[in-house]
Amino acid sequence: MPRQVEIVLEDCIGCQACVDLCPLVFQMDSTGDHALVMRSDLTGQEECVQQAIDDCPVHCMHWLE
Ligand code: SF4
Secondary structure, eight states: OEEEEETTTTTOOOOOHHHHOOTTTTEEEETSEEEEOOOOOOOOTTHHHHHHHHTTTTOHHHHHH
């Protein structure tokens, strides 16, 4: 089963780093306060998602196994 990524929204500070790294997966919400996961099929996006997880300054993103 493909892995999914989750953002803990209450911890996200809206820095947009994940959106810059992985725009096909992450987008800012309409308020610009949080990033959202825009797709469930991460095929071909695993590397940039991992990079986004590693670089998130507040560590609010993680894989769901
Ligand atoms: S990198 Fe982390 S804190 Fe920054 S917008 Fe993405 S999920 Fe939020």
